Amino acid sequence: MIERIYIEREVEDHPRTKEICGRFPKAVRISCERYGEVFNRKAQSFRLQKRQPALVLAKKHGATVLAAPAGYGIGSQENFYFSHMLNCLYDCRYCFLQGMFRSAHYLHFVNYEDFQSGIDEVLAASPRAHFFSGYDCDSLALEQVTGFACEFLPFFRARPQALVELRTKSAAVKPLLEVEPLANAVVAYSFTPAEIAEALEHKAPPVERRIQAMEKLQARGWRLGLRFDPVIYHPSYQEQYRQLFRSIFERLDSHRLHSVSLGPFRLPDSFFRNMVREFPDEALLAGPLVSRQGRVSYGEELEQEMLAFIGDELRNYIDEGIFFPCVEVPASCQGAGT
Amino acid sequence: MTRFVVAMGCEARPVIARYGLKSVADDLPFPVFRKEDRWLVVSGIGRVNSAAATAFLFQLSGGRRNCGWINFGCCGHASWPVGEVLLAHKLVDASNDRSWFPPLAFSAPCRTSTVCTVDRPERRYAVDQGYEMESVGFFAAASRFATAELVHCLKVVSDGPGDRLEQLTAAKITSLLEAHGDTLGTLVTANEALAAELLSAHGVPAELSEILERWHFTVAQERQLRRLLQRWEVLSGGQGVLQNLPEVGSSSKEVLVYLKRQVAREAEKKGLGEDSIEQPAQPGREGE
Numbered sequence: 001m002i003e004r005i006y007i008e009r010e011v012e013d014h015p016r017t018k019e020i021c022g023r024f025p026k027a028v029r030i031s032c033e034r035y036g037e038v039f040n041r042k043a044q045s046f047r048l049q050k051r052q053p054a055l056v057l058a059k060k061h062g063a064t065v066l067a068a069p070a071g072y073g074i075g076s077q078e079n080f081y082f083s084h085m086l087n088c089l090y091d092c093r094y095c096f097l098q099g100m101f102r103s104a105h106y107l108h109f110v111n112y113e114d115f116q117s118g119i120d121e122v123l124a125a126s127p128r129a130h131f132f133s134g135y136d137c138d139s140l141a142l143e144q145v146t147g148f149a150c151e152f153l154p155f156f157r158a159r160p161q162a163l164v165e166l167r168t169k170s171a172a173v174k175p176l177l178e179v180e181p182l183a184n185a186v187v188a189y190s191f192t193p194a195e196i197a198e199a200l201e202h203k204a205p206p207v208e209r210r211i212q213a214m215e216k217l218q219a220r221g222w223r224l225g226l227r228f229d230p231v232i233y234h235p236s237y238q239e240q241y242r243q244l245f246r247s248i249f250e251r252l253d254s255h256r257l258h259s260v261s262l263g264p265f266r267l268p269d270s271f272f273r274n275m276v277r278e279f280p281d282e283a284l285l286a287g288p289l290v291s292r293q294g295r296v297s298y299g300e301e302l303e304q305e306m307l308a309f310i311g312d313e314l315r316n317y318i319d320e321g322i323f324f325p326c327v328e329v330p331a332s333c334q335g336a337g338t
Numbered sequence: 339m340t341r342f343v344v345a346m347g348c349e350a351r352p353v354i355a356r357y358g359l360k361s362v363a364d365d366l367p368f369p370v371f372r373k374e375d376r377w378l379v380v381s382g383i384g385r386v387n388s389a390a391a392t393a394f395l396f397q398l399s400g401g402r403r404n405c406g407w408i409n410f411g412c413c414g415h416a417s418w419p420v421g422e423v424l425l426a427h428k429l430v431d432a433s434n435d436r437s438w439f440p441p442l443a444f445s446a447p448c449r450t451s452t453v454c455t456v457d458r459p460e461r462r463y464a465v466d467q468g469y470e471m472e473s474v475g476f477f478a479a480a481s482r483f484a485t486a487e488l489v490h491c492l493k494v495v496s497d498g499p500g501d502r503l504e505q506l507t508a509a510k511i512t513s514l515l516e517a518h519g520d521t522l523g524t525l526v527t528a529n530e531a532l533a534a535e536l537l538s539a540h541g542v543p544a545e546l547s548e549i550l551e552r553w554h555f556t557v558a559q560e561r562q563l564r565r566l567l568q569r570w571e572v573l574s575g576g577q578g579v580l581q582n583l584p585e586v587g588s589s590s591k592e593v594l595v596y597l598k599r600q601v602a603r604e605a606e607k608k609g610l611g612e613d614s615i616e617q618p619a620q621p622g623r624e625g626e
C-alpha cells in the first residue's frame with residue numbers, strides 16, 4: 001500500500017517513525033531535511049500523485065492546536081482543531097484538500113506529544129473545549145498507519161471534561177470496537193446520498209458500509225454524530241436525501257446520537273480555481289456554481305432551498321437540541337468535508 | 339509523447355533502436371532524433387549541457403507542456419553491482435547539497451535510489467548512492483516544462499569504487515543500457531499514460547482555435563472562453579457549440595455572453611441547478 005516513505009531527518013529516530021517504518025518493511029525510505037522539499041512543491045500534480053501517494057513523516061513545528069473559526073462547532077463556544085495528518089486515503093471530488101495542496105502525499109506529523117501539550121495548554125484556559133481532528137484529513141482512514149485513535153483516545157479519556165470529534169468515512173472500526181467507549185468522544189460520520197457518494201467519493205467506503213460501521217459502534221456504546229456536509233445538488237436530491245435518512249434512521253437509534261450537522265458545498269475561490277485546474281473535466285466543478293464573497297457555492301436560492309428541505313427532513317428523525325444546521329461560516333472553515 | 343535526454347551518443351543508441359528514431363537535421367546545436375511524438379536529444383556531458391539540451395528539445399518539439407521526460411544513461415554507484423538499473427527517487431546537487439524528489443505516481447519498474455550529480459567523475463563514493471553528471475540539470479529544466487511526476491532519471495550502473503573509468507568503452511555502455519530496454523519501456527509506458535491523462539483532462543477544447551480565428555479575444559477573455567468551452571464539453575458530453583455561433587454577432591463579448599447562456603442552459607437541462615454561472619475566472623496555467 002505504501003511504497004515510499006519520505007522521512008524528515010529530525011524525526012528519523014522518533015519512536016513513532018520507527019514503528020510506522022516497521023509496519024512497511026518493503027517501503028523505500030528516503031530522507032529529506034524538511035517536508036516542504038517533497039510536499040507542496042511547485043510543478044506537482046495532485047491529480048497524478050493521488051494515483052499512488054507516498055507517506056511523508058515529519059515534525060509539526062509551531063502551533064499544533066488552532067482555534068476553529070466562529071460558527072464551527074457542535075454545541076460549544078470553544079472549538080479547536082488539530083491536524084496530525086494532511087491529506088486523505090479517499091478521494092472525494094468536492095474535498096477542499098485537492099484545492100489546498102499540490103501534493104496528494106499523506107503528510108503525517110509524528111510528534112503527537114506536541115499536539116497533546118498543545119491540547120493541554122488549551123484545556124488549562126478552556127477546560128470544556130471541543131477538539132476536531134478530521135479537519136485536514138479523515139480521522140480514521142489511515143489508522144493502521146498512524147495509530148492516531150489508539151494514541152489520542154486514552155489521552156482524552158484522562159481529560160473527561162473536554163470533547164474530541166473523530167470525523168470519518170472509514171468502515172474500519174475495529175480499533176474502536178476493541179476498547180471501552182469514551183463518554184467524551186464523538187465518532188462523526190459524513191454522508192451524501194448513495195448515488196452522489198458513488199459518483200464523487202472515490203475510494204471511500206460506500207454509504208451502506210458506513211451505516212454498518214455506525215451500527216456496530218452504537219451497539220458498543222460509542223457516541224455518534226452525523227455530518228451532512230457538504231450537501232450536493234442533484235435533480236432528485238429530495239428523494240435521495242429522504243432515502244438516505246430512511247436508511248440511516250431505521251438502523252440507528254436517533255435518541256442516542258450526539259449531534260447532527262448540515263452544511264452547504266462551499267469552497268474559497270482560490271481553492272476552487274486550483275481544483276478546476278486539476279480537474280477541468282469534472283462535472284461537479286463545471287456546473288452552475290457562483291462566486292460570492294470569496295467563496296464558490298451553489299446559487300443562494302438553491303442553497304437555501306436545499307438546506308431548508310434537508311433540515312426539515314432531518315427534524316422528522318432527531319431532536320432539535322442535537323441539530324446544528326449550518327450557520328454562516330466562512331468557506332475556509334469548512335474542513336475537508338470528511 | 340516522451341522526450342529523452344541522454345548525455346552521449348553511446349547512451350542514445352539503445353533508445354534510437356528501440357523506438358526507431360531518426361535524425362531530425364544535421365545543423366542543430368545538439369543532435370536530435372525523432373519518431374512521431376518521441377524525441378531524443380544528445381546533450382553532451384555535464385549538468386549545464388543537460389539543462390540547455392532539455393530546454394532546446396522542449397522548444398524544438400513544439401513547446402508542449404506535460405510530456406513525459408526521461409534522462410537515460412549510466413552512473414557510478416557506491417554499492418550496487420555493475421549492470422543494475424535504478425530509477426532516481428532523490429537527486430542531490432553535490433555543488434550545493436540541494437535536493438529534488440521526483441514524485442513517482444506509478445510503481446517503479448526497478449529499484450530506486452538517490453542519485454548525486456557531481457562535476458567530475460566520482461572517485462570517493464563516500465555516500466551509498468548513484469553518481470553521475472547530468473540529472474540535476476536535466477530535472478531542474480524539465481520540471482519547468484512538465485509536472486514533476488512526469489520527469490524521471492533512469493540510470494544503469496556502469497562503474498563503482500575502484501573501477502578504472504578508462505576501461506569503460508562506448509560499446510560497453512551501450513550494451514549495459516541495451517540490457518535494460520524493457521525497464522525503459524515500462525517506464526515510458528507508465529509515464530505516457532500519466533501524460534495522456536493530463537492531456538485528455540486539460541486538452542484544448544475542440545472548437546477553441548476556430549473561434550479564436552473568427553473573433554479577437556483579449557488574454558483574459560481567451561481564458562474565459564477556454565473554460566466556458568471546457569464546461570460546455572463536460573456538460574454536453576462533447577457536443578459542438580460552433581454551429582450556432584455565427585448568429586451571435588461580431589464582438590468577442592457577444593460570443594462569451596452567448597456561450598455563458600449555452601452553458602447555463604445545458605446545466606439546467608441536466609438538472610444541475612439554476613441559471614447562475616458566474617464562476618471565478620481561471621488564471622492561466624503556471625508557466626503559460
Ligand code: SF4
Pocket residue numbers: 087088089090091092094095096097136137138169204336337338
Ligand atoms: S472529504 Fe473527507 S473523506 Fe473525502 S477526501 Fe476529503 S478528507 Fe477524505
